[in-house]
Amino acid sequence: MHVAHLSLVDFRSYTHVELPLDPGVTALIGPNGQGKTNLVEAIGYVATLGSHRVPGDAPLVRSGADRALVRMRAVRGDRAATVELEITPGKANRARLNGGSPVRAREVLGIVRTVLFAPEDLALVKGDPDGRRRYLDDLLVQRTPRLSGVLSDLDRVLRQRSALLKTAGTAMRAHRQSVDLRTLDVWDSKLAQIGAQVLVARRALVDQLRPHVAQAYEQVSSGQGAADLTYKASLDAVLELEPGTQAGPDLVEAQLLEAMGQLRSKEIERGTSLVGPHRDDLLLELGGLPARGYASHGESWSFALALRLASYRLLTEGDGLEFEQDGEPVLLLDDVFAELDVRRRDRLAELVAGAGQVIITAAVPQDVPEPLVGARVDVMGGEVTRVL
Ligand SMILES: Nc1ncnc2c1ncn2[C@@H]1O[C@H](COP(=O)(O)OP(=O)(O)O)[C@@H](O)[C@H]1O
Ligand SMILES: [Mg+2]
Incomplete structure (x- = not known):
């Protein structure tokens, strides 16, 4: 499966952002503090209903807003599903599948699968x-x-x-x-x-x-x-x-x-x-x-x-x-290459290069190892720009 589109409203630093994604490798590039990890955190959240950085939901909502919205279109074979999550700290999260009526967030687990590598x-x-x-x-x-x-x-x-x-x-x-x-x-x-x-x-x-x-x-x-x-x-x-x-x-x-x-x-x-x-x-x-x-x-x-x-x-x-499906998860690699020595970095890059969808974050394009060079999206000041 792959994530074809991510939309965020009032999630972390984003007031509103739309990020189209393709299968294969995409690198999110930008200086520190620009919102790269916030994007992969949102994708991981839909898969696990939790953040890899914080135990509770409150920090995920943009400061000043009451709730955050994460919407994602996931494609598996010739079928697509849209998952929408409304995150309201202190209350049960609500979800919608394909624009239907609200259900418990738990009901949409298993639709998007991710494995997140992080510092x-x-x-x-x-x-x-x-x-x-x-x-x-x-x-x-x-x-x-x-x-x-x-x-x-x-x-x-x-x-x-x-x-x-x-x-x-x-x-x-x-x-x-x-x-x-x-x-x-x-x-x-x-x-x-x-x-x-x-x-x-x-x-x-x-x-x-x-x-x-x-x-x-x-x-x-x-x-x-x-x-x-x-x-x-x-x-x-x-x-x-x-x-x-x-x-x-x-x-x-x-x-x-x-x-x-x-x-x-x-x-x-x-x-x-x-x-x-x-x-x-x-x-x-x-x-x-x-x-x-x-x-x-x-x-x-x-x-x-x-x-x-x-x-x-x-x-x-x-x-x-539990569900019959082609199970391959989306790989999210948040700033990991900068943490590794050259040998481990190259090994990891080789091992994940063939995956169906890999989303990498890095400060500069040079941090992305050769086998993983693919599409590039620049992340700067809350804006995402696809670089052709
Ligand atoms: N709930 C929030 N409301 C507003 N801004 C936030 C919130 N949570 C985090 N931020 C901001 O998001 C930025 C960090 O984004 P992050 O994705 O971690 O950056 P990086 O590009 O380095 O991965 C910081 O500037 C931080 O202040
Ligand atoms: Mg980061």
Whole structure:
């Protein structure tokens, strides 16, 4: 599939912009701060309903405006679809498909698929677990849009359960009668039931990613060291289970309940949920050592690129996708070439040059490697100009 047209109204720095796009490579060129990343961020948002730069939606709306509009025409084979998203911070986003009546934003997931490479990706390797969880969840949602609802349910249950644990803790410390523990039991079951679905889906995804990551790492780093990844569930640590087991949702649900049972007094004391998918991590290893803390800067970059390339290949392969479609996602490369040494830069360029649609941002045309020279759009002061 490819994105044929992007329109933005009051998104980030743009009052209004229209950007027609062709398949193949397009480079968005302009000095810093001109709005290049804002354009790729908008395309990525339609695919994942989130920004790769900020956790919430508020910064996406142009300052002074109440809501942002992102409209996109996506073409797949001989069929086109127009997706429109209205982003209103603090309210549920609304979507329209082909100009129809408004639906929940979630309903349009899966129509546009993207894989975004960005300077922030280094944090996948060097940073905290939340970035790695987000990496997995964004990919899950693109493959299985239904999981978007499960993930928001998980967030809601965690918020409510934490609030209850805090109340229980305060009551306990004041030597008052504790809150009704049966209410907590109800939230334990909800967390176990929803958490198990997320955990099982993430573990299966990691198993599917593993060979792609190993292969992509070898290609990016010219065969130096073997990259591996393991899903590290907080559940496994509590129950002292071997990581990477293939338990089904019913067993995982029972295991989560057991773990919460063991942790109850600790959870009340701390006022927070201590076991579940929100405390899990993805362990990245190079030659048997954790990449975080051991890998060099260059190796960390190779690993980050390998994770993104693996996403691209998994989506392209299409196995296990919820909808039947030619799965190839749009590749978005935001300012990454400037971050890489010459060797990695050339490798990455070769590996993505054959993709159906690649959108690159760079400060100057010279930053775009030779195999990726294609169409050029200049981005300056909120205006986009196609350069012939
Ligand atoms: N919500 C917003 N309202 C208005 N301007 C914004 C908003 N968010 C970001 N900007 C502006 O967008 C510009 C950055 O755009 P960006 O796409 O990151 O630039 P670059 O071309 O360097 O990738 C900055 O000038 C920033 O102030
Ligand atoms: Mg930028």
